[in-house]
Amino acid sequence: MRRRTFMALTASAALPLNAAGRFHVPAEEDPHTRTFMQWPVSRRVYGYDGFLGDVQATIADIANTIAEFEPVVMLADASDHRAARRQLSSAVELWDVPTEDLWARDSGPLFAVDGAGGLRVQAMNFNGWGGKQVHRRDGQIAGRVADILGLDLAPSPLRGEPGGVDQDGAGNLIAHESSWIVENRNPGMSRAQVTAALQEAYGVDRVVWAPGVRDLDITDYHIDSLARFTGPGRILINLPDDPIPGEPFHESALETYDILQAAGFEVEVIPEPNRRRVRSDDFVASYVNYYVCNGAVVAAQFGDDATDAIARDALARHYPGRDVITLNTDALGEIGGGIHCATQQQPRP
Numbered sequence: 001m002r003r004r005t006f007m008a009l010t011a012s013a014a015l016p017l018n019a020a021g022r023f024h025v026p027a028e029e030d031p032h033t034r035t036f037m038q039w040p041v042s043r044r045v046y047g048y049d050g051f052l053g054d055v056q057a058t059i060a061d062i063a064n065t066i067a068e069f070e071p072v073v074m075l076a077d078a079s080d081h082r083a084a085r086r087q088l089s090s091a092v093e094l095w096d097v098p099t100e101d102l103w104a105r106d107s108g109p110l111f112a113v114d115g116a117g118g119l120r121v122q123a124m125n126f127n128g129w130g131g132k133q134v135h136r137r138d139g140q141i142a143g144r145v146a147d148i149l150g151l152d153l154a155p156s157p158l159r160g161e162p163g164g165v166d167q168d169g170a171g172n173l174i175a176h177e178s179s180w181i182v183e184n185r186n187p188g189m190s191r192a193q194v195t196a197a198l199q200e201a202y203g204v205d206r207v208v209w210a211p212g213v214r215d216l217d218i219t220d221y222h223i224d225s226l227a228r229f230t231g232p233g234r235i236l237i238n239l240p241d242d243p244i245p246g247e248p249f250h251e252s253a254l255e256t257y258d259i260l261q262a263a264g265f266e267v268e269v270i271p272e273p274n275r276r277r278v279r280s281d282d283f284v285a286s287y288v289n290y291y292v293c294n295g296a297v298v299a300a301q302f303g304d305d306a307t308d309a310i311a312r313d314a315l316a317r318h319y320p321g322r323d324v325i326t327l328n329t330d331a332l333g334e335i336g337g338g339i340h341c342a343t344q345q346q347p348r349p
Contacts, residue, residue, distance in 0.1 A: 024203025027169025130184025176212025
């Protein structure tokens with residue numbers, strides 16, 4: 001397949017990153033106070049076929065693993081604590097914050113710091129990926145956590161999900177237009193307006209857009225399952241070894257790769273798995289949907305020994321000095337996500 005080259009679409013903020021009093025979202029690899037996760041319980045989301053139990057077990061496994069390195073808070077309604085506690089280690093704390101689903105990256109609190117000890121929660125106004133899923137509880141989680149912690153909830157005109165961007169904590173942010181410049185999230189807002197609002201929420205100087213894919217998955221192609229910053233200006237991207245001509249996600253992934261390179265980023269490619277335990281067209285097999293916590297990187301393995309090893313080695317090189325721990329998270333891949341989607345960090349101020 002011939003790769004097309006596109007110009008990166010960027011914008012600059014008026015204030016330099018980390019200017020006095022300017023809040024910004026730190027890089028994920030910066031030190032954390034804790035990790036937030038959400039306990040999935042909604043039968044409207046998961047039905048009654050027993051799959052919810054597999055998802056809960058996977059979430060517990062991720063939480064218990066992260067808790068070996070930093071504090072973990074599992075958000076759940078008080079009535080769900082007893083059942084959750086049976087699967088969670090004693091190191092995982094339970095807070096009475098009602099949930100429906102598990103996607104803490106999208107509906108959980110997005111934290112920003114000001115470099116002088118200040119901490120706040122940025123309101124991203126989660127609306128169920130544009131009204132595609134029930135979110136009566138999940139839409140309130142960020143505000144509830146801010147209240148518990150006694151933090152300000154900074155308003156934003158945006159509706160969207162933090163999983164729809166990735167940023168390096170050094171002024172750069174990448175995103176797919178398909179997740180943000182859409183009527184089901186931000187009706188009537190231009191690209192320039194969405195860009196300015198993201199710059200304000202994240203405290204970044206530069207936004208690089210790629211088109212993405214609309215309406216073929218619930219997220220409209222969140223970029224955190226394709227490309228992740230591993231340091232200032234440095235990106236790890238997960239691409240298919242043998243792209244299928246005309247396949248929308250393969251075409252879009254290659255397009256995003258071209259744009260990120262044209263934007264001047266250092267981009268390293270790792271392959272998608274060629275063999276998986278789950279054979280489903282909707283399965284998300286993303287090595288880059290990992291989570292960086294204090295002292296470790298927690299990532300997925302898919303049962304392909306060769307590509308699992310390539311991904312593990314790449315993460316060890318990009319995050320030296322951290323343990324790289326890989327888990328079977330197939331239950332999350334079957335519903336379109338991964339470890340990063342299920343976690344949200346609280347940075348140290």
